[in-house]
Amino acid sequence: MQAMQRFKSMYARVITAIKRTLNLGFVFELARTLAAIVIALSVAAIIILIVSDDPGFTLRVFLLNPLTQPDGFATIFSRAMPLIFTGLAASVVLRAKQFNLFAEGAFFIGGFAGAIVAIHVGLPGLLLPVVALLAGGLVAAIFGTVPAALKAKLDVNEFVVSLMMNFILLWIGVYFLSNVFNDERAGDITTPLFPEHARIPYISQDSFFTSGVFIAIAAVILVFIFFRFTRFGYNIKTTGDNLAFAKYSGINPAGPIFSSQVIGAFIAGVGGATEVLSHYRRFNWTSLPMYGFDGFMIAIIAKNNPLAVLFVALFFGYIRTGAVQMEIFTRMSSEIVTIIQAVIILLVAAQAFLMSLRKRLMMRRIKGLKHVEATVEV
Amino acid sequence: METTPLLDMQAITKIYDNGVVANDNASFSLRKGEIHAIAGENGAGKTTLMKVLYGLEKVDEGRVMLHGNEVNITSPHKAIEHGIGMVHQHFMLVDSLSVAENVMLGAEVTKRGFIDKSHGIQKTEAIAKTYGLYINPLAKTQTLSVGLKQRLEIIKVLARDVSIVILDEPTAVLTPQETVELFNQLKRLRNEGHSIVIITHKLKEIKTICDRVTVMRHGKTIGTYDVATITEAEISKRMIGAEVRVERVERSIQGGKPILEITNLTRHHPGEPSLHDVNLSIRPGEIIGVAGVEGNGQRTLIDILTGYASSYEGRVLINGVDIRGRSIKAVRELAVSHIPEDRMIKGSNPFGTIGENLVSTTINKPAFNRAKGWLINGRKIRQYTQRLLKSYRIKADNTDVPVRVLSGGNIQKVVCARELDSQPSLLIADQPSRGIDVGSMEFIHRQIETLASNGSAVLLVSADLREIFRLADTIYVIYNGAFVGAFNNDGSVREDTLGEYMLGIKRQAFAKEVARRDAGNAAL
Ligand SMILES: Nc1ncnc2c1ncn2[C@@H]1O[C@H](COP(=O)(O)OP(=O)(O)OP(=O)(O)O)[C@@H](O)[C@H]1O
Numbered sequence: 001m002q003a004m005q006r007f008k009s010m011y012a013r014v015i016t017a018i019k020r021t022l023n024l025g026f027v028f029e030l031a032r033t034l035a036a037i038v039i040a041l042s043v044a045a046i047i048i049l050i051v052s053d054d055p056g057f058t059l060r061v062f063l064l065n066p067l068t069q070p071d072g073f074a075t076i077f078s079r080a081m082p083l084i085f086t087g088l089a090a091s092v093v094l095r096a097k098q099f100n101l102f103a104e105g106a107f108f109i110g111g112f113a114g115a116i117v118a119i120h121v122g123l124p125g126l127l128l129p130v131v132a133l134l135a136g137g138l139v140a141a142i143f144g145t146v147p148a149a150l151k152a153k154l155d156v157n158e159f160v161v162s163l164m165m166n167f168i169l170l171w172i173g174v175y176f177l178s179n180v181f182n183d184e185r186a187g188d189i190t191t192p193l194f195p196e197h198a199r200i201p202y203i204s205q206d207s208f209f210t211s212g213v214f215i216a217i218a219a220v221i222l223v224f225i226f227f228r229f230t231r232f233g234y235n236i237k238t239t240g241d242n243l244a245f246a247k248y249s250g251i252n253p254a255g256p257i258f259s260s261q262v263i264g265a266f267i268a269g270v271g272g273a274t275e276v277l278s279h280y281r282r283f284n285w286t287s288l289p290m291y292g293f294d295g296f297m298i299a300i301i302a303k304n305n306p307l308a309v310l311f312v313a314l315f316f317g318y319i320r321t322g323a324v325q326m327e328i329f330t331r332m333s334s335e336i337v338t339i340i341q342a343v344i345i346l347l348v349a350a351q352a353f354l355m356s357l358r359k360r361l362m363m364r365r366i367k368g369l370k371h372v373e374a375t376v377e378v
Numbered sequence: 379m380e381t382t383p384l385l386d387m388q389a390i391t392k393i394y395d396n397g398v399v400a401n402d403n404a405s406f407s408l409r410k411g412e413i414h415a416i417a418g419e420n421g422a423g424k425t426t427l428m429k430v431l432y433g434l435e436k437v438d439e440g441r442v443m444l445h446g447n448e449v450n451i452t453s454p455h456k457a458i459e460h461g462i463g464m465v466h467q468h469f470m471l472v473d474s475l476s477v478a479e480n481v482m483l484g485a486e487v488t489k490r491g492f493i494d495k496s497h498g499i500q501k502t503e504a505i506a507k508t509y510g511l512y513i514n515p516l517a518k519t520q521t522l523s524v525g526l527k528q529r530l531e532i533i534k535v536l537a538r539d540v541s542i543v544i545l546d547e548p549t550a551v552l553t554p555q556e557t558v559e560l561f562n563q564l565k566r567l568r569n570e571g572h573s574i575v576i577i578t579h580k581l582k583e584i585k586t587i588c589d590r591v592t593v594m595r596h597g598k599t600i601g602t603y604d605v606a607t608i609t610e611a612e613i614s615k616r617m618i619g620a621e622v623r624v625e626r627v628e629r630s631i632q633g634g635k636p637i638l639e640i641t642n643l644t645r646h647h648p649g650e651p652s653l654h655d656v657n658l659s660i661r662p663g664e665i666i667g668v669a670g671v672e673g674n675g676q677r678t679l680i681d682i683l684t685g686y687a688s689s690y691e692g693r694v695l696i697n698g699v700d701i702r703g704r705s706i707k708a709v710r711e712l713a714v715s716h717i718p719e720d721r722m723i724k725g726s727n728p729f730g731t732i733g734e735n736l737v738s739t740t741i742n743k744p745a746f747n748r749a750k751g752w753l754i755n756g757r758k759i760r761q762y763t764q765r766l767l768k769s770y771r772i773k774a775d776n777t778d779v780p781v782r783v784l785s786g787g788n789i790q791k792v793v794c795a796r797e798l799d800s801q802p803s804l805l806i807a808d809q810p811s812r813g814i815d816v817g818s819m820e821f822i823h824r825q826i827e828t829l830a831s832n833g834s835a836v837l838l839v840s841a842d843l844r845e846i847f848r849l850a851d852t853i854y855v856i857y858n859g860a861f862v863g864a865f866n867n868d869g870s871v872r873e874d875t876l877g878e879y880m881l882g883i884k885r886q887a888f889a890k891e892v893a894r895r896d897a898g899n900a901a902l
């Protein structure tokens with residue numbers, strides 16, 4: 001009986017929570033983003049129609065192959081995984097209105113650090129990948145303190161510092177890779193192989209679906225909780241929204257300004273390590289992987305909402321998978337993806353897009369209510 | 379039969395994106411050469427109606443007739459072309475620019491491809507002369523007092539050669555003298571053929587300067603009346619649907635140690651009004667009012683007391699603790715509440731929800747936390763903020779609404795609710811009822827009195843003398859950074875007497891006055 005009661009009250013609470021989130025505004029934002037995606041895909045389709053010798057086939061490969069190929073879904077998720085991490089990292093940083101591009105360098109150095117730990121630290125079983133991932137995050141976070149502290153303490157522009165840091169870390173990384181951690185026998189700039197138990201396993205033998213995806217999803221949930229339910233998250237949001245008000249309310253803005261950037265670096269660093277230990281057998285990056293910059297695009301489209309970051313990253317994974325398929329099977333270039341991304345960004349950023357439709361829906365609903373009121377009064 | 383009005387807004391309906399019906403079949407008409415007031419509760423839709431006219435909000439239904447012809451005003455630019463200008467409820471100035479640059483912003487005159495700065499300066503000076511609106515064209519806007527910013531906004535509008543001037547609560551931040559000045563300027567404008575719309579919560583102003591008044595309620599226009607034939611009480615009754623009853627809360631100043639003790643406080647800082655040798659103490663249960671024209675050091679005093687300004691001479695004790703070197707946060711931790719001058723900058727986070735805004739200063743309280751302070755207790759916070767929403771009559775469906783979409787007065791209520799309900803030992807209130815309607819103002823004033831009757835000390839700084847007369851036990855007048863007069867608020871002081879002190883025309887032999895006040899208080 002009591003259990004029933006408790007279940008009922010919990011059910012009611014969940015329902016109100018869902019209703020609260022699913023107000024017209026939210027639903028409309030969602031619909032707007034979906035519409036932007038559809039339009040962007042149509043633009044891509046038109047270009048393919050014009051350019052391709054066999055547009056029907058090309059379109060099918062581009063749009064349907066990722067979904068119908070045996071490994072399709074696994075590939076989409078795998079491609080989305082690093083983007084989820086960097087998208088989250090960027091969203092945390094942007095929430096505090098910090099224009100810190102360090103996610104790029106953090107992803108790189110996090111991957112490198114994770115690889116080194118995997119190779120050179122002898123830990124048994126599951127402990128090794130766990131420690132390697134944390135090490136990746138930690139090292140990235142430590143480097144992340146440089147732009148963060150310079151901004152928080154001395155008000156040095158984080159944009160410039162973080163951008164420079166990216167390249168400094170890349171060249172330091174490449175130096176250590178080729179001179180210290182290089183595998184002499186490989187005949188290339190690369191580390192030795194990771195021990196097998198350091199790698200993040202695929203879910204099953206015959207699929208490329210890496211379990212790193214679950215780590216990414218866990219990160220999404222953690223960031224969501226962080227902003228919804230913790231004071232730190234609240235302080236970061238408030239500082240980003242209105243600095244003067246944050247100070248007035250008794251928040252020392254240096255805290256959120258610093259911690260948002262370091263947390264962002266940490267997430268991107270864990271992402272780098274996850275990527276390396278999921279998809280690589282050895283570490284051999286000698287250029288920036290560009291996932292960090294993609295992360296910013298994703299965070300902007302997702303309006304810094306962590307749950308939306310997940311879905312936007314998955315969509316990016318999808319079109320990129322399609323583009324690779326297209327490149328394999330047809331003569332279309334995969335650059336088309338860039339156009340799709342650009343169109344989505346433009347439409348999502350354009351506040352007025354579809355607003356008049358929303359207005360009409362609103363009017364109708366209110367008129368309806370008024371009608372009801374009037375009848376009741378009579 | 380009436381001649382065609384200059385301007386006629388017919389059956390205007392405006393629904394905001396979130397479904398709020400801000401104007402519901404509202405009508406408004408303006409005659410040439412009149413001063414026309416719009417009155418109504420907070421959130422009644424006054425600002426929205428004028429924003430529709432000024433092209434800032436798109437109308438959903440209804441039409442606007444100008445000189446008998448329908449016009450379609452889709453942007454402020456178009457509005458100005460039609461000779462309509464508006465001074466907003468919240469300042470729309472670029473702080474880093476000079477006065478002249480702000481005046482010409484968006485209408486810059488160029489000379490060989492470059493902005494002609496001297497033109498802006500000339501224009502500003504010309505308007506200053508014609509209308510008596512004096513201001514230094516070269517001053518940086520951020521250094522201006524609120525009163526001067528207001529003046530700059532009006533100059534900005536006049537610089538566009540408009541014939542209809544809309545003023546959204548222009549006097550909310552002005553002192554009585556400044557208001558009188560403004561009214562003289564408005565009369566001058568009217569005599570030169572301008573037509574003026576003025577939104578205000580001060581019914582007395584309607585009686586003194588306006589020809590007609592339109593009352594709004596819940597988005598509808600209730601009616602338009604000749605000011606000569608309607609009393610203040612009738613206006614407020616039509617606004618609210620009931621009469622406002624003034625009820626005082628019984629209280630007395632309690633003995634014991636003062637909560638706030640200021641001795642020989644002095645601060646000179648370039649670009650900011652100074653403070654000279656200010657002495658003040660406030661005991662539990664006491665409300666001290668500081669009256670003064672904007673820019674005479676009030677802000678400096680408040681900045682020091684709230685931890686914003688850290689370099690000063692003299693001493694400030696709050697509950698016996700010297701606040702020297704304390705951060706804003708550390709001062710708040712001494713149970714100090716602060717209602718700031720500007721609700722949109724310091725006072726609120728427009729992008730945050732009402733709920734988030736209501737707990738911004740109390741979110742660290744154990745009651746609002748869970749899991750040893752790691753998590754926020756969302757349910758407790760929701761209960762608390764929902765209660766505040768109701769008791770302060772903040773006009774919104776729930777606490778998840780972003781503050782940005784509230785009307786000006788309702789934002790002010792959010793700020794007041796947060797600061798008054800956090801059980802402060804010292805409340806520093808900078809014009810707390812700014813922009814709040816008559817009914818809610820009475821409620822806020824009662825809350826402040828209740829706070830004092832429970833043993834808190836209150837420092838009330840206000841340009842609004844009604845507020846000071848209503849609440850203060852003792853009134854200090856600040857002029858040029860120093861207290862120049864102290865008065866027992868026992869009904870014997872008159873507004874114009876205070877005014878003379880505020881303008882520096884008179885000055886008391888101050889030590890004597892303070893002694894008299896203390897003697898008077900001892901006798902209480
Ligand atoms: N941008 C907006 N989006 C959504 N709702 C809004 C917006 N601006 C105002 N509102 C709502 O419209 C209603 C009318 O607001 P308006 O600003 O016109 O009131 P007002 O009469 O000027 O009040 P006040 O005296 O407080 O300034 C309010 O309920 C307010 O919450």
Ligand SMILES: [Mg+2]
Pocket residue numbers: 424425426467546785786787
């Ligand atoms: Mg208003």
